[in-house]
Amino acid sequence: MSDKTYDTPNLDELESGPWPSFVTGMKRQAQDKPMLAGVLGQLEQSYTDRKGYWKGGTIGVYGYGGGIIPRFTELKDEQDNPHFPEAQEFHTMRIIPPAGMHYSTALLRDICDIWERHGSGLIALHGQTGDIMLQGITADSVQACFDELNEYGLDLGGAGPAVRTGMSCVGAARCEHSCCNEQKIHRMLVNNFLDDMHRPSLPYKFKFKVSGCANDCMNSIERSDFAVIGTWRDEIQVDQAAVQDFVRRKGRKHTIDNVVTRCPSGSLSLNDDDTLEIDNRSCVRCMHCINVMTEALAPGEDRGVTILVGGKRTLRIGDLFGTVVVPFLPLRSEQDYQRILEIAQEIVEFFAENALEHERVGEMIERIGLAEFLEAIGLEADPNMLKEPRSISYVRTDDWDEEAERWYRRQQMASEQAS
Amino acid sequence: MSDKTYDTPNLDELESGPWPSFVTGMKRQAQDKPMLAGVLGQLEQSYTDRKGYWKGGTIGVYGYGGGIIPRFTELKDEQDNPHFPEAQEFHTMRIIPPAGMHYSTALLRDICDIWERHGSGLIALHGQTGDIMLQGITADSVQACFDELNEYGLDLGGAGPAVRTGMSCVGAARCEHSCCNEQKIHRMLVNNFLDDMHRPSLPYKFKFKVSGCANDCMNSIERSDFAVIGTWRDEIQVDQAAVQDFVRRKGRKHTIDNVVTRCPSGSLSLNDDDTLEIDNRSCVRCMHCINVMTEALAPGEDRGVTILVGGKRTLRIGDLFGTVVVPFLPLRSEQDYQRILEIAQEIVEFFAENALEHERVGEMIERIGLAEFLEAIGLEADPNMLKEPRSISYVRTDDWDEEAERWYRRQQMASEQAS
Amino acid sequence: MAEAQATQKPRSPIESGTPDPFRHLHPTLRRNFGLWRSHDRPRPGVLHHTSHTGEEVWTVRVGTQRQMDLATVRSLCDIADEYADGYLRFTIRSNAEITVDDEAKLQPLIDALQRAGFPIGGTGPSVTMISHTQGWLHCDIPATDASGVVKALMDELHEEFIQERMPNRVHITTSCCQINCGGQGDIAINIQHTKPPKIQHDLVAHVCERPSVVARCPVAAIRPAVVNGQPSLEVDESKCVACGACYPPCPPMQINDPEHSKIAIWVGGNHANARGVPTFHKLAVAGLPNNPPRWPEVAEHVKRILYTYRDNARDYERVGEWIERIGWKRFFELTGLPFTKHHIENWKGSRYKLNTSAHLRF
């Protein structure tokens, strides 16, 4: 293995400027880790040619089918000798961080130390799916590195057609808007699907993301197959004195222009005494007024979660957002939390059996129809799952009366439960 | 031909109640016109059986291929004798009324007289497409009836795969919101396509409707292939004294709740002196504030029309609304009016040559894409034609630079014209 | 007579098209064409327009049965002649409008119309005339009647026609088959078949162009087939959405059924651009019986929706805007109508109908 560094005039341009430079970091690291010198050399070549030069392969650890992203250089001469021999291999290990990406410095330092022993030293915190990405290891070293990390208490994340590493927002740990225990839900979900994570055999990937409120700081509706979002069912908590204080400080016009008229459901009205009137029946729980008047307003007390299924990006039929399949699941007991897991299990199972190869759950729902999907996983249809009911009359309503009956029975059960 | 009346116990139920009864009218008419007695008999049968008993056929007048809707009874015994012999034939003639459905009583009486001579006396004012429907004539009498009506100055409307009778709102004749001469546009359009109306040979029907403003009292966006809607480009005309008067009469809260907050584009603000501030750049010309404060507000003075193409109802791919293809066409000169006709001609021609059989123009646009359609008929793409630009990246932008150039050239031309 | 005509060379038509309305306009309307300034409604059923010239007109809106006998039309003419200078017009909803240019003529005109049995109303925030179609009276494909349905409903809604006590105007439409000539509306009453067509195989060969029938089906459920040795068609019943599109080009595809052709009510179709953009109507309830002569179940449901709207909507909210504000969950709660899986659209491109947000109402 050679020990040289390569000229990187293009990359050097990225060392100036106020933002921390990955090039500077990698150069520094390359002094100890020749692999990175080679990687920089190859990257420079990419900058010159505007082409990528990595190809994939298959690398794993004993007992698992995924979690490593293998990379081999394609930059070779006629004799199959790599231009940058130090960077012949440059594999990434996806490691699951603590939910919410909280670290004691001890944990982070220990990761650094293990990684220094086995790999290139390059760490991405974090990948877009939420993994610690340890970038730059040879096939040879993968098992030993994993063993050490795993003994220490860390595990490999997902890759391939598998349940993936999940994400949850900072939530209850440091955010006043949190309507649920995000980390608990996150861990309960992901940690119950570790078999589907480590032995990829689903039709395609499946991602969980948890946000504590509708601000959705985890982009869960856009970026996960199964999004859990905290919300509430009763009334927004109002401290009217704090409202009056807000109006006093910011002005009436400011309050009307920035709070009242921005409510998407027309639920707000500023009273003459500078208190706020809220039509909680029409409120769509969008969070805006609470965001702006965080001192005065807070989510209600009857809290729970909404579940949306099917978010993903572009491939095949264009981006999909998740669709509401559970409008509200109250979270009062351990059992309630378990119910989230049950639903996830039903869905992943149905997905595993019914999706086409390389089809995400959102695409599957689009293919078979939401009503079929709900039926299959045993969830009841609810108006909250729709922006609006159908406009097209092409539907067979043969069984209208039974379906109506079903609704009335449910309504009655619900009202009996309530009373 | 027998002269009897039939028992109609079901229909008789429809003679009570405060709304004028078509049954009472038809019974009265049946005293002179036995055909209607038979029709009532057959209708009673339909009420009993919950089934229709008419079938179609082909009937026309010399020189025309459409305009008559033939109906023959299907209620016959084994020997092919009709149950209601008076109603063996019950054809409808579609007659075009004056634009805007204005009548002198003289005109209406003359129509009645001619119709009394040749037909059943039953008149529907009007069909949903805007025709006078003379309902109930035998094949024998059609030509003579038409000849007389035609000599008098009336013409047959459309039926089949043809340009249809058009509609225009009362507009300039009696409405303060009118932004164009609806009747002129209506007549110009329809009367230039009489060949396509009377000799049906288009792929499918084609309808014109004209509304003088965005209130769209003709449902033109929903119900016509080619909708023309009056609008303006400059600023809403405001009589601030009248605004203040409105606020004085109705109250500030009423004004805010019913005008200001209902503006869909957030363009309105009530000043402290009860005058109205309008952000005319953001205003989408929806008409609401003008509707509510008709004494104080009026459309601007730089008026013209918007053209939307492709509205229709359910068949095949579900209801379509028309899509904007001309955001604004100023109407200052005769030439400007002619331009509407030119565009219509381009569109009907392209439709005639490119639509599939039984395909409406809206379905065709959906099939080939709006961009293709615009290109074909020589209209320039404009952001006003879209709710929003594309979200899906599946598109070939090879010719981006030329397309951009085209836009810049147009912008420059427009600004040169303006200065 | 037909034969007599056939021998002589027939006359060529004068293709005159749409007549110029100008000479059929009341002279005051003619003089003030394009000059109107504003209007108000002195009472339900009456519009009062003022021109920039200072002239004024009062227009009375008059309900009709649309399908009129000559006596009814002539009686309108008589009244227009006697009280209103001999002019009238009709609206898109088959109401007559009679205009006078002197306030003194207004009350006599109203009195005469009422004496003749014409309801006066349909203006402003009222329920105006239902737009209707042909039905069993004339069409060749109807599953129900039109004039009868409208008469039955307008009897029930008469008070709402002659008074203005709705939050905003209410436009009701009916259609006698799923093709829907009647259009969309705040409340739309349409046929909804529930069973695939029953095919009269012996007739298909004579009556239908098979390829065009196949082409009409929106879900490609029809295949050419040979039945009893004759060319016919067959329907994949699991695909068929019972839309009835195959029936007009091929009447042996019997879609109409006295029992299984039901009635559905749709809400929130709005075509004005005032405030929101035009919106399609949405399914409220289906499975209602097609029950002549007075369709009581339909009337009951229409009134239930209408009065829930009246009692809960804000001023200027059309039916669809009201529901959008309170949410569909609450709409079903307030009206007591059932929400079913059939409310979930499953047609192509229906993705945009799903709630892909955390916006929820409880």
Add this chain to the structure above:
Amino acid sequence: MAEAQATQKPRSPIESGTPDPFRHLHPTLRRNFGLWRSHDRPRPGVLHHTSHTGEEVWTVRVGTQRQMDLATVRSLCDIADEYADGYLRFTIRSNAEITVDDEAKLQPLIDALQRAGFPIGGTGPSVTMISHTQGWLHCDIPATDASGVVKALMDELHEEFIQERMPNRVHITTSCCQINCGGQGDIAINIQHTKPPKIQHDLVAHVCERPSVVARCPVAAIRPAVVNGQPSLEVDESKCVACGACYPPCPPMQINDPEHSKIAIWVGGNHANARGVPTFHKLAVAGLPNNPPRWPEVAEHVKRILYTYRDNARDYERVGEWIERIGWKRFFELTGLPFTKHHIENWKGSRYKLNTSAHLRF
């Protein structure tokens, strides 16, 4: 060593999954878990949270390069140890967050971070860190770089990171191929290929499962074919939308091109439910050159959009909300970007993108 391992029975993994974060939480966060009451931002880059228990914490948000060397990570640890009790976290956008529970510790912490070269900001109405992907550094399918693009842009936007002078938060994303691991954003910078893949026919047979490649194409443009006697694939270039979906399962379908893989900028992707529902991003401009090492054309366009937004939007309007209010016509006018036929969506179900109303802005 690999061989040594292969002989001894390898160790079975402990499937521990996602670690419990509790013991990695700052003790004050732990004590107040679920009890937070409100927050404010005393200065850009600092969040101040108050608990119902009365306790308070100050959190400093710190920009990083995401792809970090050990020294960088360790220097963050050093600072967290010395000034902040030894805890830190990372945000979804690769910013570090370091929390102190005593206001007195705040300024020393900030000073130390700044001395070490870390930018502080990204809170409130600022431009926070760009979410990025792998690019040429690591991925096997990229048409451009990721870390370099982000570095180049964050240099340009540094002032907007450390200050809060936008109307609302601005989330920028990048992606190095059309698959878009980077997600949507207020401003999203993505690869947009303009030419169909060039097929290396000699490799297809060895590398690709032909049926699954065929199945991946969203427009069914790929057919199995025999080329030079070898099983290969062919592309109907008139259908191909140059999406690149065929490339990952079949690298001989070379979609990346130094010249023809361009960059497009999309705007108005918004995933919060605050005020409006989540919205997809929309095409603003395409055809920008892929120009390392600093992508000046991309930077110029991003800044043009960003500053037009800053100067024209109302408080709390995200990029998409602002454009919705002023209209797309005006967006193109104000930014000087061209509007082209390519902005018209022609994908399935794109009907809902058309303006089917008389709502227009001039």
